[in-house]
Amino acid sequence: MARQTGGEIRPAPIVDQSARPGAITRLLIFIVVLIFAALVFAVFRERLGDPLLLGLLGVLAMIGVGFLFTTAIGFIQVAPRSTADELSRAFVDTMGQGLIVADIKGRVVYANRAYAEMTGATSAADVRTVEGLLSDSPEASPTIYRLAAGLRDGIAGDGEFRLGGAIRPGADPGARWYRVRARTFKVPGYRQPLSAWQIADISAERAEQERFFLDLQKAIDHLDHAPAGFFAADASGRVTYINATLAEWLGIDLASFTPGSTTLSQVVAGDGMALIRSVKADPGSTRNAVIDLDLSTVSGAALPVRFMHRVTASRDGAPGPSRTIVLNRNHGEDASAELRASEVRFTRFFNSTPMAIAGVDGEGRILRTNAPFLSLFSPAVDRDMLDRRVKLEAVIHPRDRAAFDAALARARQHQADIAPIDTVLPDNEERHMRFYVNAVADAGSGEGAEEAAIVYAVETTEQKALEAQMAQSQKMQAVGQLAGGIAHDFNNVLTAIIMASDLLLANHRPSDQSFPDIMNIKQNANRAASLVRQLLAFSRKQTMRPEVLNLTDVLADLRMLLSRLAGNEIKLTIDHGRDLWPVKADIGQFEQVIVNLTVNARDAMPGGGALSVRTRNVPEAECASFGYRELAPADYVLVEVEDTGTGIPADVLAKIFEPFFTTKEVGKGTGLGLSMVYGIVKQTGGFIFCSSEPGNGATFRIFLPRHIAEAPKEKSGDEAAVAEVVAPAKPAASKDLSGSATVLLVEDEDAVRMGGVRALSSRGYTVHEASSGVEALEIFEELDGKVDIVVSDVVMPEMDGPTLLGELIKRQPDIKFIFVSGYAEDAFAKNLPEEAKFGFLPKPFTLKQLATTVKDMLDS
Numbered sequence: 047m048a049r050q051t052g053g054e055i056r057p058a059p060i061v062d063q064s065a066r067p068g069a070i071t072r073l074l075i076f077i078v079v080l081i082f083a084a085l086v087f088a089v090f091r092e093r094l095g096d097p098l099l100l101g102l103l104g105v106l107a108m109i110g111v112g113f114l115f116t117t118a119i120g121f122i123q124v125a126p127r128s129t130a131d132e133l134s135r136a137f138v139d140t141m142g143q144g145l146i147v148a149d150i151k152g153r154v155v156y157a158n159r160a161y162a163e164m165t166g167a168t169s170a171a172d173v174r175t176v177e178g179l180l181s182d183s184p185e186a187s188p189t190i191y192r193l194a195a196g197l198r199d200g201i202a203g204d205g206e207f208r209l210g211g212a213i214r215p216g217a218d219p220g221a222r223w224y225r226v227r228a229r230t231f232k233v234p235g236y237r238q239p240l241s242a243w244q245i246a247d248i249s250a251e252r253a254e255q256e257r258f259f260l261d262l263q264k265a266i267d268h269l270d271h272a273p274a275g276f277f278a279a280d281a282s283g284r285v286t287y288i289n290a291t292l293a294e295w296l297g298i299d300l301a302s303f304t305p306g307s308t309t310l311s312q313v314v315a316g317d318g319m320a321l322i323r324s325v326k327a328d329p330g331s332t333r334n335a336v337i338d339l340d341l342s343t344v345s346g347a348a349l350p351v352r353f354m355h356r357v358t359a360s361r362d363g364a365p366g367p368s369r370t371i372v373l374n375r376n377h378g379e380d381a382s383a384e385l386r387a388s389e390v391r392f393t394r395f396f397n398s399t400p401m402a403i404a405g406v407d408g409e410g411r412i413l414r415t416n417a418p419f420l421s422l423f424s425p426a427v428d429r430d431m432l433d434r435r436v437k438l439e440a441v442i443h444p445r446d447r448a449a450f451d452a453a454l455a456r457a458r459q460h461q462a463d464i465a466p467i468d469t470v471l472p473d474n475e476e477r478h479m480r481f482y483v484n485a486v487a488d489a490g491s492g493e494g495a496e497e498a499a500i501v502y503a504v505e506t507t508e509q510k511a512l513e514a515q516m517a518q519s520q521k522m523q524a525v526g527q528l529a530g531g532i533a534h535d536f537n538n539v540l541t542a543i544i545m546a547s548d549l550l551l552a553n554h555r556p557s558d559q560s561f562p563d564i565m566n567i568k569q570n571a572n573r574a575a576s577l578v579r580q581l582l583a584f585s586r587k588q589t590m591r592p593e594v595l596n597l598t599d600v601l602a603d604l605r606m607l608l609s610r611l612a613g614n615e616i617k618l619t620i621d622h623g624r625d626l627w628p629v630k631a632d633i634g635q636f637e638q639v640i641v642n643l644t645v646n647a648r649d650a651m652p653g654g655g656a657l658s659v660r661t662r663n664v665p666e667a668e669c670a671s672f673g674y675r676e677l678a679p680a681d682y683v684l685v686e687v688e689d690t691g692t693g694i695p696a697d698v699l700a701k702i703f704e705p706f707f708t709t710k711e712v713g714k715g716t717g718l719g720l721s722m723v724y725g726i727v728k729q730t731g732g733f734i735f736c737s738s739e740p741g742n743g744a745t746f747r748i749f750l751p752r753h754i755a756e757a758p759k760e761k762s763g764d765e766a767a768v769a770e771v772v773a774p775a776k777p778a779a780s781k782d783l784s785g786s787a788t789v790l791l792v793e794d795e796d797a798v799r800m801g802g803v804r805a806l807s808s809r810g811y812t813v814h815e816a817s818s819g820v821e822a823l824e825i826f827e828e829l830d831g832k833v834d835i836v837v838s839d840v841v842m843p844e845m846d847g848p849t850l851l852g853e854l855i856k857r858q859p860d861i862k863f864i865f866v867s868g869y870a871e872d873a874f875a876k877n878l879p880e881e882a883k884f885g886f887l888p889k890p891f892t893l894k895q896l897a898t899t900v901k902d903m904l905d906s
Contacts, residue, residue, distance in 0.1 A: 819845025
């Protein structure tokens, strides 16, 4: 059947029960009302008057009521129906997909002609719902049940299923694919929502998809087995596709290959990635390049290839994916095998050399480069620059371009022995470069088309840093030796002054007029001795008594002192690290380090600020992250002292540890505070560094080596005696320092020797004096070895103190010996025999300290 609308014919729906519900009921009520009204007029017409008039009035009344009812129910229309309703009905009636609408009880409300033709229904009685048709089909029932369950919850859905044959009986045999959509909607006049099912035969669509898939499989098969390799990579260099040919060349198992799991840097050998990265496309475009390089196979072998490389870029210039054809240069047939092998060897050598190489024309324009050149100067040099023939001077600092131009001019004249050019990068003066410009023997005669010179470039940043470090180290070593020598001689002078002051004080009472002057001399001598100790600390020749320390306890004990030193305007914070490793250091010297750094930070914050002292463990693996070249990898305990002061300029930062260097006003600093800190840390075996910027404060980092306790071993009696002699107990205040022993005093400084003789002689000792080790041996022989104790300087002409002790041990193994020196005990003790027993008295010393040390050594 067909329905004509507006001159066109559309198929009529096989079922259409969409009329307004309740219309039949209202029509029956209307008929009953009419019959009832007629009966009333028939019964009461005699009582109501003129029968004809009353009958006429009754008929008119019934006609009016009937008109109202028929108008209300739509039997009589004053205006035609809405055009939108007609459009909607026409659209649904002419749909190519089958459509069926049912109520909540499964009764069919509407089914279009397409649904009837698809399901084989010939009349309204034959129409069945989708559930009724397909619920028994094992292929379709899971999908139908799922959609029906969703409709009960008001959820729309869709699905596809495959049947062994068509739904309509008698259709052509063969499998069919169907797509089903279902949803609910509400209609005015219906209490419950209706459900609409759409069903379409998509067998032709699926056949087209299968055909396309087969064509795609064939294309992929052709690509996989092409004689050339191919791969695709994303913007970050991850390989998203690789064909079977290239996978076979590289030894990659395609069955286990996961897109994105392999990167280009893993398969490109040497510096080949620099060549690949140098190919950049303009925004919104693509770019092609030919690159000769080596790939690395799974077994580690090098595969010489040629890339036909294409890259893309987005409109904003961001790099996009790349596509690359790979040619195996071992399989070429365009030249002899020997020529191909020679070309491969040259390309491999050219791109694998650690030196950057570029060919330039007579104007200095870059013609071609190797991979290390692009890697070294990236991103300053890329393929765009090579295509535009940019001059090499783009990577040379402007101050050195004249030297390069001169070297290039000499190269054009084929002059040899051209001096190298040391320069820095224009955009990064921290990176140092050295260029060698060599002439080409047979430069082409074309207009700048061939190389006029070959330029070799080597980065010397590391070399320059090592040279600067070596120069600084040598300077500090030289200054340290100078400071140690000065300190040694000055100690002798101070020892003589202090001993002479003691002798004068012994002969003058406090009431004498000269007594205060003598005391003033001694106090200033002691002050000078303090400066000498700082020089010795810098030169790492001071006397130290290292012990195993827990820095948490040491800093906790120092907190009150540091707070007073910092003052009220500076906020002091001490942050203790957890489970700090032990270190071995002289506790007094370490405390002096922290005090000096605190005072230095306080002076850098005249207006107040914050001072932080932090400690933590630094394992060996973390050392490289600090970027300090001198820091040897090991386990350290780190002490950081950070302030918020004025900071330190770069030119000053390089000199802060040098002795006598200070930025303070004249008379307000000796310049020995940080140099002493440097010497103490170095003598302890640690490292100290400072990082600072003007206006951003300064941070001092002290790395002290972790102390690992050795297994205890039993000491012999001699070793125990040595330990006892080296560190004698402090005498009591009332101890008798007199004696009657024979003392051999060896000292090359006359003033010190004379003071020592007088000090010991005044306490009852028999003193023999010698000015050198050789003279001491002669006196020892003259006395037939009847010497109870020898007091000797360490540094002397002809024969020093340690050599003298070695000679005396040969003659008298149990000789008692005391070294007197301004240097640290460790500076000479390592050169003594293991069985040597000796005491030690550091210079400068007082008469009482000399007498006490001699007394203790004799009593030990």
